[in-house]
Amino acid sequence: MLELKNLSVRFGGLAALDGVDLALGAGQVLGLVGPNGAGKTTLFNAVSGLVRPGAGRVLFDGRDLAGLAPHRRARLGVGRTFQIPQPLARLTVAENLLVAQRFGAGRVDPARLAEILDFTGLAGKAGHDAAGGLALSELKALELAKALATAPRLLLLDEVLAGLESHGKRRFMAMLAELPARFGSAVLLIEHDIETIHALCPRVAVLDFGRLIADGAPADVFRDPAVVRSYTGTGADADAAMAAGARAAAARAAAADAAAADVDPDPGAGWRDA
Numbered sequence: 001m002l003e004l005k006n007l008s009v010r011f012g013g014l015a016a017l018d019g020v021d022l023a024l025g026a027g028q029v030l031g032l033v034g035p036n037g038a039g040k041t042t043l044f045n046a047v048s049g050l051v052r053p054g055a056g057r058v059l060f061d062g063r064d065l066a067g068l069a070p071h072r073r074a075r076l077g078v079g080r081t082f083q084i085p086q087p088l089a090r091l092t093v094a095e096n097l098l099v100a101q102r103f104g105a106g107r108v109d110p111a112r113l114a115e116i117l118d119f120t121g122l123a124g125k126a127g128h129d130a131a132g133g134l135a136l137s138e139l140k141a142l143e144l145a146k147a148l149a150t151a152p153r154l155l156l157l158d159e160v161l162a163g164l165e166s167h168g169k170r171r172f173m174a175m176l177a178e179l180p181a182r183f184g185s186a187v188l189l190i191e192h193d194i195e196t197i198h199a200l201c202p203r204v205a206v207l208d209f210g211r212l213i214a215d216g217a218p219a220d221v222f223r224d225p226a227v228v229r230s231y232t233g234t235g236a237d238a239d240a241a242m243a244a245g246a247r248a249a250a251a252r253a254a255a256a257d258a259a260a261a262d263v264d265p266d267p268g269a270g271w272r273d274a
C-alpha cells in the first residue's frame, strides 16, 4: 500500500531524510522510532504532502504522490494526526469532525461520525463543547477522531500517547489496538515509549539522522547494536535513552496542553494547502 523509495528531504545543509526505503501493506501496523530529530515527523510530512522530497518517491497503492496537495492525498486515503493537536478551537467537537470528513472523504456520513465519536469516547462532548476548551486527553482523542473522519486507509499517528497519564494512556492503547480491524486502516505510529511499541506494533522501523537503520520485530530491533548506539552513543542502555525521548515528547504535549486554552481559532495547517 505505502512504498517509500530512496526518500530524501533536505532543509538547507541538513539531511532530515536520507535515502529511506520502507514499505507497509494494507492493514499492517508499523512503529516508527528514533532519537529526537531523527526525521520521523519529516517522513510523515513527506507522505502527507506537507514537505516536498528533494529525491525519491512516495507510492500509495502504486501511485506516485509527487506534486499532490495534502487534501488530494487525504482523499486517496492518507490520514494523519499532528504532535500538537490542531483543533478548530471555536467549533464544537462534532463540527471539527464534519470539517475533517468533508476535507478527507469529500462527503458527510453521519453514521460514521457517530461511530467515531463513540469509539474515541467523545460522544458526550460532541454537540456543545468548543474544541478549544477540551483537556489534553480529549484533544488527543479529537485529533485521532478527526483523522479517522477522513476515512484513511493509511493512518499516520504522531506521538498520540505523549503526555497522557496512565489511565488515559491505557484507554488510548486499547483504542489503537482495535483501530486497524475496526476501521480497516494501516497504521504508521511514531512513538517514543518502548512498551507501547512492543504492545501495539509487530514491526518497528528505526530512523537515525534521517537514515533507516533497522526494520523488523521489536524484540530483535531493540537488541540491534546499531539501534542501541543510535540512542545512547555508546551501546549502553537503549531503554533509558528511549525513556528520555518519551519524557521530551511528554514535555511537548504538556506545552500543548498549556497552550490549549489559547489555540489559534483557525490554525489551518494541513487543511488549507491548495
Ligand SMILES: Nc1ncnc2c1ncn2[C@@H]1O[C@H](COP(=O)(O)OP(=O)(O)OP(=O)(O)O)[C@@H](O)[C@H]1O
Residues within 6 Å of the ligand: 011, 014, 016, 034, 035, 036, 037, 038, 039, 040, 041, 042, 043
Ligand atoms: N521546516 C524545517 N526547517 C528546517 N529544519 C527542519 C524543519 N523541520 C524539521 N527540521 C529538522 O529536521 C530534522 C528532523 O526533524 P523531525 O521533526 O522530522 O525529527 P523527529 O524525529 O520527528 O524528532 P522528534 O522526536 O523530536 O519529534 C531535525 O534536525 C529538525 O530540526
